[in-house]
Amino acid sequence: MIQAEKLVKKFDEYTALNGIDCTIQKGCIYGMVGSNGAGKSTFLRLITGVYRPDSGTVKVDGETVFDNPAVKARMAFVPDDLYFLNGSTMDRMAKCYKAAYPQFDEKRYRFLADSFRLTTNRPIHTFSKGMKRQASIIFALSCRPDYMFFDETFDGLDPVMRNLVKGLICEDVEDKQATAIITSHSLRELEDICDQLALLHEGGVVLESDVQNLKTGLFKVQVAFLQPFTQEQFTGMDIQHFEQNGSVAQMIVRGNRDEAVARLRAMEPVILDVLPLSLEEVFTYEMKALGYSFQDVLGKEAVSDEKKAV
Numbered sequence: 001m002i003q004a005e006k007l008v009k010k011f012d013e014y015t016a017l018n019g020i021d022c023t024i025q026k027g028c029i030y031g032m033v034g035s036n037g038a039g040k041s042t043f044l045r046l047i048t049g050v051y052r053p054d055s056g057t058v059k060v061d062g063e064t065v066f067d068n069p070a071v072k073a074r075m076a077f078v079p080d081d082l083y084f085l086n087g088s089t090m091d092r093m094a095k096c097y098k099a100a101y102p103q104f105d106e107k108r109y110r111f112l113a114d115s116f117r118l119t120t121n122r123p124i125h126t127f128s129k130g131m132k133r134q135a136s137i138i139f140a141l142s143c144r145p146d147y148m149f150f151d152e153t154f155d156g157l158d159p160v161m162r163n164l165v166k167g168l169i170c171e172d173v174e175d176k177q178a179t180a181i182i183t184s185h186s187l188r189e190l191e192d193i194c195d196q197l198a199l200l201h202e203g204g205v206v207l208e209s210d211v212q213n214l215k216t217g218l219f220k221v222q223v224a225f226l227q228p229f230t231q232e233q234f235t236g237m238d239i240q241h242f243e244q245n246g247s248v249a250q251m252i253v254r255g256n257r258d259e260a261v262a263r264l265r266a267m268e269p270v271i272l273d274v275l276p277l278s279l280e281e282v283f284t285y286e287m288k289a290l291g292y293s294f295q296d297v298l299g300k301e302a303v304s305d306e307k308k309a310v
Contacts, residue, residue: 001023001024001025001026001060001061001179002022002023002024002047002058002059002060002147002179002181003022003023003024003057003058003059004020004021004022004023004043004046004047004056004057004058004059005021005056005057005058006019006020006021006055006056006057007019007020007021007022007043007046007053007055007056007057007058008020008053008054008055008056009039009042009046009051009053009054010054015203016037016039016042016203017039017042017043017046017203017204018039018202018203018204019056019203019204020039020043020056020203020204020205021205022198022205022208024179024181024196025179026177026179027173027177027178027179028173028179028180028195028196029169029170029173029179029180029182029193029194029195029196030179030180030181030182030194030195030196030197030198031181031182031183031184031190031193031194031196031197031198031211032181032182032183032184032197032198032200033183033184033185033187033190033197033198033199033200033279033283034199034200034201035200035201035202035287037202038200038201038202038203039200039202039203039204040151040183040200041079041080041151041183043200044077044079044149044151044181044183045079046058047060047065047147047149047181048065048072048075048077048149049065049066049067049068049071049072050077051066052066053066060074060075060147073100073101073102073103074145074146074147075145075146075147075148075149076101076139076140076141076143076145076147076148076149077140077149077151078133078136078137078140078148078149078150078151078153079151080151080152080155082132082133082136084124084125084132084135086125087123087125088123088124089120089121089122089123089124090113090118090119090120090121090122090124090135090138091120091121093124093135093139094106094109094120094139094142097139097142097143101143101144101145103143103144104142104143104144105142105143105144106142108141108142108144109138109139109142112138112141112142112168113138115164116134116135116138116161116164118131118134118135118138128156129156130156130157130158130161132156133153133155133156133157134157134161134165137150137153137165137168141168141169141172144172144176145178146176146178146179147178147179147180147181148169148172148178148179148180148181149180149181150169150180150181150182150183151183152183152184152185153165153182153183153184154184154189155184162189166192166193169182169193170193182194187278187279187280187282187283188278188279188280190279191211191278191279194211195210195211196208196209196210196211197209197210197211197279199283199286199287201287206286207286211279217254217282218240218252218253218254218277218281218282218285218286219252219253219257219260219274219275219276219277220250220251220252220253220274220275220276220277220281221250221251221252221253221260221261221264221272221273221274221275222248222249222250222271222272222273222275223248223249223251223264223269223271223272223273224247224248224249224269224270224271225247225267225268225269225270226247226270228247229249230244231244231249231251233267234251234263234264236263237253237255237260237263238253238254238255239251239252239253240252240253240254240285240288241285241288248271252277252281252285257274261274
């Protein structure tokens, strides 16, 4: 189990993480999403002992990680910015991993390299971006870790490789009760693999839930009436987004779904449908509620360009 309490990390005058509290259970695939600079990568580097916390604690199975080789030997971390020894082949890198990880499984390494169709005696610097990421994933999984950390894991992988990696991660979690933390900007990639999801913004966890419960906090409603209507008629409902086209309206609502549906039915609509939200839509509207709106950014840019033109 991973436990973070009041975790803080600063770089000069910039605060990357600001008092995070988080508990990640064993045998869980935990997804992390957030705005750029939200602190996702920093969080992974603190858990894996790459960084030392400025204050607060992060513990794995009750032990701190920084300067703790025994705990680090049970972890594998695939960062967003990959690193390999200069001029090394996969076989040479495998020897390095084997020296650092006593449980490194060479048989599995060979099997995975064949599965990914990578040439192990070819210099890694000649690999494509996607092939380099595949190689790093192979090394991590061959370490047979109890804890796996993947930062933007699916970046650069084609659909076939993404599905293969997902299957391998799920297999290790199920067979070994391993724990995986995955960060990604592609919410669709997390939707079908993660048990839990955390939303980070400006160095803090603003939302944490299992995937299904996360979807029930916000829901989409499509409604139509014979008579003219406006948004003001839906009093008492927490409407995050409202879009009307003639007699039909679509809205994103926050709150109790059953209560909202009962209220709408009392208004006698001719159409009333409650539609599921994708994780991407949930993320968009949760971030909008925090004041982080893509449309706002576009609006500011347009205003700036207009001023320059004047």
